[in-house]
Structure formats: structure tokens, C-alpha cells
Amino acid sequence: MKKDIFKLSNQILKSRLIVGTGKYKNFKETAEAVKASGASMVTVAVRRVNIVDKKKPLLTDFLNPKNIKYLPNTAGCFNADESLRTLRLAREMGGWKMVKLEVLGDKKTLYPDMIETLKATKVLVKEGFQVLVYCSDDPLLAKELEYLGASAIMPLASPIGSGQGIQNKINLSFIIKNAKVPIIVDAGIGTASDATIAMELGCDGVLVNSAIAKAKKPVLMAESFKNAVISGRQSFLAGRMQKLFYADASSPSRGLI
Amino acid sequence: MAKIQLNGRKIELNNKYSISKMLKKYKIDSKKIAVELNGKIINRNKYDLIYLKNKDKIEIVHFIGGG
Numbered sequence: 001m002k003k004d005i006f007k008l009s010n011q012i013l014k015s016r017l018i019v020g021t022g023k024y025k026n027f028k029e030t031a032e033a034v035k036a037s038g039a040s041m042v043t044v045a046v047r048r049v050n051i052v053d054k055k056k057p058l059l060t061d062f063l064n065p066k067n068i069k070y071l072p073n074t075a076g077c078f079n080a081d082e083s084l085r086t087l088r089l090a091r092e093m094g095g096w097k098m099v100k101l102e103v104l105g106d107k108k109t110l111y112p113d114m115i116e117t118l119k120a121t122k123v124l125v126k127e128g129f130q131v132l133v134y135c136s137d138d139p140l141l142a143k144e145l146e147y148l149g150a151s152a153i154m155p156l157a158s159p160i161g162s163g164q165g166i167q168n169k170i171n172l173s174f175i176i177k178n179a180k181v182p183i184i185v186d187a188g189i190g191t192a193s194d195a196t197i198a199m200e201l202g203c204d205g206v207l208v209n210s211a212i213a214k215a216k217k218p219v220l221m222a223e224s225f226k227n228a229v230i231s232g233r234q235s236f237l238a239g240r241m242q243k244l245f246y247a248d249a250s251s252p253s254r255g256l257i
Numbered sequence: 258m259a260k261i262q263l264n265g266r267k268i269e270l271n272n273k274y275s276i277s278k279m280l281k282k283y284k285i286d287s288k289k290i291a292v293e294l295n296g297k298i299i300n301r302n303k304y305d306l307i308y309l310k311n312k313d314k315i316e317i318v319h320f321i322g323g324g
Contacts, residue, residue, distance in 0.1 A: 020322075020323060020324030021322035021323060021324070022322045022323045022324040023322070023324070024322060027322070030322055043323055043324055044320040044321065044322065044323050045320065045321050045322065045323025045324075046291075046318050046319075046320060046321075047318060047319070047320075047321045048264040048265070048316065048317065048318055049264065049283075049285055049290055049317045049318060049319050051263060051264055051266065051283050051285075051317070052266075054283065054284045058289065058319065059320055059321055059322055060289055060319075060320060065320075070320060072320065073323055073324070075323050075324065085293075088298055089291040089293060089298060089318050090291070090320075092291040092292075092298050092300070092301070093289070093290065093291040093318075093319070093320065160324070161324070207324075209324030210324065
């Protein structure tokens with residue numbers, strides 16, 4: 001069998017699970033959970049340096065960007081210009097070309113503003129970024145992002161941080177079947193089985209943060225997600241059996257006494 | 258005396274401060290940050306060469322945990 005490779009733009013990732021680094025109790029827990037998840041890429045946010053408290057620990061002290069790929073995001077940006085500013089700064093910080101674009105449109109639902117997202121994608125691609133785009137689960141807009149040069153499409157499963165799981169399997173399936181770039185389900189995954197379902201649908205990867213960070217035991221949940229994503233991928237590659245309306249006995253009737 | 262805005266806070270610097278010197282003053286590792294001066298990103302090779310002046314607005318950012 002051909003080796004199953006997960007490639008984002010020109011980068012090969014060992015794991016199909018990408019994890020977020022927000023919402024943890026502390027950086028030590030973040031680092032432990034990331035390790036347990038087996039992820040080789042983590043999302044990070046760009047924020048002001050705390051100039052008052054100089055002794056505050058830094059994320060980079062716990063997760064070395066030399067050992068794990070940082071995927072800078074634009075969380076908190078509500079228009080194209082803010083997100084461009086953020087990602088240009090991220091690139092200046094360490095040459096990060098692969099970025100996660102996330103332009104939000106509504107504070108309550110954190111639903112993506114797709115008009116601004118399309119605008120920003122166009123500019124970022126032109127500037128040489130490899131853009132992974134958080135987006136709505138609209139199949140036509142997903143295709144449009146692909147036309148604009150997005151390196152991966154990241155439709156939401158349900159609202160960010162809600163843990164409500166996959167709400168629209170049909171749309172996700174449309175997006176997957178129609179795409180020539182990787183599809184990564186981002187946002188709304190609540191528990192490990194949600195990730196398995198996403199992978200069984202044929203997603204190329206899953207991005208998870210809250211479901212791990214907000215679990216009672218985040219490190220154990222991280223490991224659970226690692227297995228769930230592998231399991232879902234294997235299941236997808238294996239190809240599920242056909243569903244039958246009636247029963248079909250597993251033991252042969254021949255030789256029945 | 259230069260009155261500048263650093264990450265949204267008003268500060269005063271009493272003598273000639275380059276970006277490098279200011280980063281040192283605040284014990285910030287220049288390798289882990291990016292600097293924006295008056296809306297323009299500053300290439301890290303220029304931190305020694307650019308001096309802060311009155312009414313400058315400077316933003317220093319780094320990576321934190323995020324999803």
C-alpha cells in the first residue's frame with residue numbers, strides 16, 4: 001500500500017492532528033498535552049509583549065519552535081486588514097510563511113466573515129504566504145478559497161470553543177469530495193469521537209484546542225485525540241461496509257446442527 | 258525627552274534610544290518578537306539603526322497560546 005502522507009503545501013506533517021495552545025492551565029500543561037497528542041504542528045496567537053511583568057513565562061520556553069511547527073493564527077481579528085497586520089508581524093518574528101487565517105464576523109458565534117476572509121486570502125497568497133483558512137462550511141466558498149490559492153481549507157464543525165461536534169456532515173462531505181487541497185476540520189470538535197467522524201468523512205486533518213484543554217484531564221484527552229484521528233483515518237482508508245436494511249448473520253448457516 | 262507609546266502605554270525615554278536599547282531596557286529577547294513602529298513592521302536588522310522619537314507608537318508582539 002502507498003504510504004499515507006499528510007502534506008500541507010510543501011510541508012509533510014507526521015500527524016493529522018493539529019492542536020491549539022490556548023486555554024490551558026499553564027504552559028507546562030500545554031507542553032505535556034501537545035506531546036501526548038503527537039501533533040507536529042500547533043497553532044499560536046500573536047499578542048503584545050507584557051512590558052510590565054517581565055518575569056512572565058513565555059510559550060516558546062515550553063514549546064520550542066525548532067522542534068514543533070508553529071502555525072500563527074489571526075484569532076481576534078475582525079477584518080482583513082487586522083489579520084494581514086497580524087500575519088505580517090508573525091512572519092517577521094521567525095519567517096513563518098504557513099499561517100492560519102481566521103477573520104471573525106460575529107463576537108457571539110465567532111462565525112467567520114467570509115467576505116473579509118476571501119479578501120485577506122487573496123492578499124496573503126500574493127505575498128507568498130501558505131494560507132490555511134478557517135471558514136464556514138459552505139461548499140461554494142470553500143471552492144472559491146481553493147481558487148484563490150489557499151493551501152488548506154478549514155471549515156468549522158460548529159462554533160469555536162463550543163464543543164458541539166460536527167453539525168453539518170453533508171456540507172463537509174461536499175467540501176471534501178470537491179476539494180483538491182487538504183480539508184482540515186477546525187473548531188467545534190467536542191470529544192475524540194468527533195475527530196474520528198471527521199476523519200471517516202474523509203477530512204485530511206483535524207484541528208483541536210478546547211476539547212483537549214477543557215477536558216478534566218487534558219493530557220489524557222490529548223492522547224485520546226491522537227488515537228481517534230489515527231483510527232478515523234485508518235477507517236476511512238479501509239472503507240466501511242455497506243449498510244443493510246435487514247440483518248445478515250455473521251456465522252454461516254451451513255453445518256448448523 | 259521622548260514621549261512614546263509602547264504597547265498602548267505612555268512611556269518617557271530620557272536619552273537617545275534605539276529600538277535595540279529599548280528592548281534591552283525592558284529585558285525583551287529580540288529574537289522572540291516582532292516590532293511595529295508607527296504602523297510599519299521593522300526588519301530586525303534595523304533595530305540598532307532606528308532611534309525612537311517623540312510621539313512614536315511602537316508595538317512589540319510575540320507568540321502566546323492560542324487556538
